Amino acid sequence: MAKQRFSGKVVWITGASSGIGEALALQLVDEGARVIVSARRAELLEKVKARASRPEDVALLAMDVAQTDLAKTYVEQALAAFGKVDVMVHNAGIGQRSLVSETPLDEDRRIMEVNYFGVVALTKALLPEMKARGGGHFVVVSSVTGYVGTPFRSGYAASKHALHGFFESLRAEGHKENVAVTIVCPGFVDTDIAIKAIERAGGGEVEKTATRAKANAHGISAEQCARVMVDGIAKRSREVYVGGKEIAGIYARRYAPGLLARMLRRIETV
Ligand SMILES: NC(=O)c1ccc[n+]([C@@H]2O[C@H](COP(=O)([O-])OP(=O)(O)OC[C@H]3O[C@@H](n4cnc5c(N)ncnc54)[C@H](OP(=O)(O)O)[C@@H]3O)[C@@H](O)[C@H]2O)c1
Structure with missing residues (x-):
């Protein structure tokens, strides 16, 4: 039997229909x-x-996080569940x-709407209730790209960097009211996220097949990623890094930024 570190707790997970969230x-x-x-x-x-x-013990709440005008309604529905x-x-x-050079501005905006503003809107809508109840815990799935901007990920890296700024501020503000923040930075995880991105960029089957093979070869499974996250959430860790050797990029960004910049220049495939 698994440990029971979350007994009595209610956890709301967005993006739980596949990949890391499902696991x-x-x-x-x-x-x-x-x-x-x-x-x-x-x-x-x-x-x-x-x-x-x-x-x-599982409640369903279908929603589009980019519909930020509905954030309060989503929070009410989530609170009604348990x-x-x-x-x-x-x-x-x-x-x-x-x-x-190949990304239309609309795509940059779309990425920010889902990855950043959707998160901010739900956080603001839920925060008052959490404070009134004596505290709570926000877990934010960023990425190694939240520290390291890599080729082909400009808007994505920007959205994840933005999350770090927002949630470091909230962590500092929320400390006295027992509002905790855990930022999770996965490296390569074998999910469909890259395939969906290739589809949005207009890529074909060849690119998708190559990307799938690369994800399988380089990525840890969503289950492995989730296991490390569960530990980090239970401990209320400040940050959780999970993945393979690409995690070293976070340390290289801090301690050897020039070397890292030279390495990043050499990345030529998606
Ligand atoms: N896989 C990796 O290598 C990797 C690495 C670092 C960080 N991450 C991060 O991990 C998180 C999960 O990604 P994943 O790899 O597990 O990919 P995934 O399988 O594609 O999962 C993405 C999830 O987000 C949901 N989603 C997307 N747009 C949404 C919207 N507008 N409203 C509500 N839900 C939406 C999707 O569900 P619907 O389509 O049903 O809405 C899906 O459940 C992401 O934040 C990603 O940036 C992934």
Whole structure:
């Protein structure tokens, strides 16, 4: 039997219809949590609920995080599910696989709407309730790219960097009121995020197949990623780095930025 570190806790996870969010939802239920799963594809959320070890402890909340005008409504719906939200995991996100010179401004805006403003809007809508209840915990899924801007990821890197700024401020502001922040920086994780980004950039089957092969070769599984995240969330860690050797990029950014810049120049494929 899994540890029960989340017994009595309610965790709300966005982007729980696939990939990292799905794996995290299933593991948190195993650890005793009641979990609200959100994403746009309601039919996939149903499948996550059906796979959970205690389906009765999984509530579905279909939503589009980019609809920031609905953030308060989404929060009300989430609170109605189990009466509270102890931990909010901002995991929903979209990727990017295109050069600065080939990315229309609308795509930069779209990435910011989903990866940044969607997160900010939900946080602001939930924060008063968390404070009134004596505190809470925001878990933000950033990326190694939240520290290191790499080729083909300009808008994505910008959105993840922005999350660090926002949540470092909230961490400092929220300390006295027991509002904690954990920023998670995964490296390569074998999910469909890159394939979806190639599709948005107009790429074809050849690129998608190559990207899938690369994800399998380089990435840890979503389940491995979720396992490390669950530990970090339970400990309320300030930051969690999870992945393979690419995690070294975060340290290189701090301690050898010139060397890292020279290495990044050499990346020529998506
Ligand atoms: N995979 C990696 O290598 C990697 C590395 C670093 C960080 N990350 C981060 O990890 C997080 C999860 O990504 P993943 O790799 O697990 O990819 P994924 O399988 O594509 O999952 C992305 C999730 O976000 C949801 N989503 C996307 N747009 C949404 C919207 N507008 N409203 C609500 N939900 C939305 C998707 O659900 P619907 O399509 O059903 O809405 C899906 O559940 C992202 O924040 C990503 O940036 C991933």
